[in-house]
Amino acid sequence: MRVKRITHLLLAAGLALLASGCGDDDPTGPAMSGLSIRSEPAGLGAAWQLSGPDGFSLSAAGDTTLADLPAGSYTLAWQDAAGWETPSPAATVRQLESGGAAAFFGVYRAQIGPAMAVVPAGVFTMGSGRNEPGRNDDEFASEYYINDAFRISRFEVTEAFWDLVMGGTSDSRLPKTGVTWYEALQFCNALSLREGLTPVYAGSGTTWTWNPLNDGYRLPLEAEWEYACRAGSETELANGSLTSLDCEPLDPTLDAIGWSCQNSGSPVHRAHEVGQKLPNAWGLFDMHGNVWEWCWDSYYETDSEGFPTGESLGQVNRGGAFDNFARFCRSANRHYTEPGRGEAHRGFRIARSGE
Numbered sequence: 001m002r003v004k005r006i007t008h009l010l011l012a013a014g015l016a017l018l019a020s021g022c023g024d025d026d027p028t029g030p031a032m033s034g035l036s037i038r039s040e041p042a043g044l045g046a047a048w049q050l051s052g053p054d055g056f057s058l059s060a061a062g063d064t065t066l067a068d069l070p071a072g073s074y075t076l077a078w079q080d081a082a083g084w085e086t087p088s089p090a091a092t093v094r095q096l097e098s099g100g101a102a103a104f105f106g107v108y109r110a111q112i113g114p115a116m117a118v119v120p121a122g123v124f125t126m127g128s129g130r131n132e133p134g135r136n137d138d139e140f141a142s143e144y145y146i147n148d149a150f151r152i153s154r155f156e157v158t159e160a161f162w163d164l165v166m167g168g169t170s171d172s173r174l175p176k177t178g179v180t181w182y183e184a185l186q187f188c189n190a191l192s193l194r195e196g197l198t199p200v201y202a203g204s205g206t207t208w209t210w211n212p213l214n215d216g217y218r219l220p221l222e223a224e225w226e227y228a229c230r231a232g233s234e235t236e237l238a239n240g241s242l243t244s245l246d247c248e249p250l251d252p253t254l255d256a257i258g259w260s261c262q263n264s265g266s267p268v269h270r271a272h273e274v275g276q277k278l279p280n281a282w283g284l285f286d287m288h289g290n291v292w293e294w295c296w297d298s299y300y301e302t303d304s305e306g307f308p309t310g311e312s313l314g315q316v317n318r319g320g321a322f323d324n325f326a327r328f329c330r331s332a333n334r335h336y337t338e339p340g341r342g343e344a345h346r347g348f349r350i351a352r353s354g355e
Contacts, residue, residue, distance in 0.1 A: 083115030134327030181339035192216030258288030299336030
């Protein structure tokens with residue numbers, strides 16, 4: 001009989017992504033008469049406030065086209081969104097002629113610096129049932145208790161965020177890849193020191209330890225990662241069931257929330273800027289696909305009941321990548337890599353203990 005595993009997690013999230021200014025000119029223009037409002041990423045549902053002639057005022061969110069408006073001057077102000085840089089300029093003016101058309105267009109980009117989401121304490125089933133499509137033998141279903149809320153970054157660490165902390169000038173919102181597990185730990189410590197926090201990791205070379213009592217940034221534990229990825233869901237993906245397990249046909253559920261070999265480019269698959277797909281229910285982006293993400297845990301071979309045996313085979317990776325079959329992007333899928341290997345389809349996100 002399998003014993004219930006209980007995980008005591010002290011966490012708080014940590015990742016931030018870089019941001020830059022965005023224009024507000026829609027290159028395609030409005031498709032119909034009226035006032036068109038559109039923002040990117042499309043799934044962000046950015047909030048805005050519109051004011052116009054004769055005291056007109058409207059606050060709403062998301063893309064829309066407003067018809068039958070009186071002619072006159074309209075001002076749209078984009079509202080702040082957690083983890084994102086507000087389009088620049090934040091407020092713009094458009095003149096709407098009688099029977100004519102005008103458009104507002106704004107682009108939100110991931111912030112430079114930690115952009116954290118709070119993950120509540122709770123209980124979840126880690127792993128997958130025996131009948132889950134694409135299941136691997138190491139995905140033993142087990143109940144876990146997350147006893148303390150924690151924070152985890154909304155985005156994968158970007159090239160710009162890496163350079164901000166480690167030195168460099170990139171403003172790219174592509175995920176930082178080619179990073180070894182050891183280098184990810186060093187980044188967490190450097191970010192902690194930058195913000196006046198106590199680093200959680202100690203060591204050098206290939207020997208590192210973690211002090212969970214310290215308040216700095218760190219990699220998520222594997223159980224934390226899956227709990228945050230699922231965001232209360234029990235299906236293969238955070239937003240529903242997976243019906244296409246390989247590179248084709250295109251699965252609409254995965255396409256909405258992540259990048260895999262189904263949608264990341266042809267004939268050459270590639271990573272994409274963070275935050276371009278829909279987030280999960282807890283506001284986390286790119287948990288399915290884009291790049292694999294390092295976790296703190298070591299990966300062990302297990303017995304028939306799922307208990308570790310033998311030596312560590314490497315460090316756990318989660319989430320799948322842009323060049324992977326869809327099955328590898330499932331919430332429960334597990335993978336491992338030697339900690340000294342940095343590859344073009346592997347990055348990481350950060351966490352912190354506590355709220």
